[in-house]
Amino acid sequence: MKIAVIGIGNLGSSIANGLIKNNTFSLYLSSRKASSLEAFKGVENVKTTNDNAWAVEQSDIVIFALQPKHIDKVLAEVSGKITENHIVISVAAGVEIPRIESIIGSDKNIMRVMPNTAISIGKSMTCIAANDRAQDKVSLAQDIFNQLGTTLVIPEELIQAATVICASGIAFWMRLVRATTQGAIQLGFEAHEAHQLATQTCFGAASLLIESGKHPEQEIDRVTTPSGCTIEGLNAMEHNGLSSALIQGIVASFEKINQIKKN
Ligand SMILES: NC(=O)C1=CN([C@@H]2O[C@H](COP(=O)(O)OP(=O)(O)OC[C@H]3O[C@@H](n4cnc5c(N)ncnc54)[C@H](OP(=O)(O)O)[C@@H]3O)[C@@H](O)[C@H]2O)C=CC1
């Protein structure tokens, strides 16, 4: 399978790194600046270029990892090279399938895929939506992205919400980890120890929920000793608006992505 990634920035490089670790794909990485491609020079099964059209011509699947403000121009530039056999994947936040179809044609296989930066280590939560033409190609996309984490196929209307929860979500969880680290340092741990305690506890909490399939409150009930320190801490956090702040942040992020969609 030959995969082109157009735009080797934060997400494009994460996708490339995930695909390289997998070691079953031939990759064509295209970006404007030589510095964006430097880290991939000489890597086995990887070709780098600043010629987007060439990368499209070489590949079966093309992933456009461009900012919303750049994607229309690049799609128009390579449109003539996109065939009915290509699978065109956009990860651009807020850029809807009809907008892509209006540039390259609705007779093309088009998907909006929303991974997160954990794709670089094969741990992405990736949501996938496809246009009518590409419905029979969705399982192929799932096969690829399942090798880079976990996938969920969703209707396109939910991709904006998935972007907030899964893609922006990485930043939200990082901030919670950082705050926990700051708390641990205040309680007496060295910074590196605090980081280890926070990240491993976060990992343990997520793993417990994934492996048990339980609701978070069931696991919380097992930790909260009556009159104990956990419920004291949880209630203080809620009095200060922890759940409310998170939900408001998610909604604010969703409102913003819907503005990007209109631009
Ligand atoms: N970052 C994230 O976690 C996530 C991002 N997204 C979406 O992915 C997209 C990319 O985001 P992100 O990686 O953060 O953005 P970046 O700005 O880091 O990367 C975009 C890259 O596109 C390249 N580029 C711009 N114009 C061209 C062109 N004409 N030809 C080839 N390459 C070009 C730039 O490369 P150069 O530097 O070489 O000029 C730049 O590095 C956005 O639409 C974003 O909404 C979605 C989910 C998660």
Ligand SMILES: O=C(O)[C@@H]1CCC=N1
């Ligand atoms: O912040 C953004 O707009 C992009 C989309 C999700 C993650 N990064």
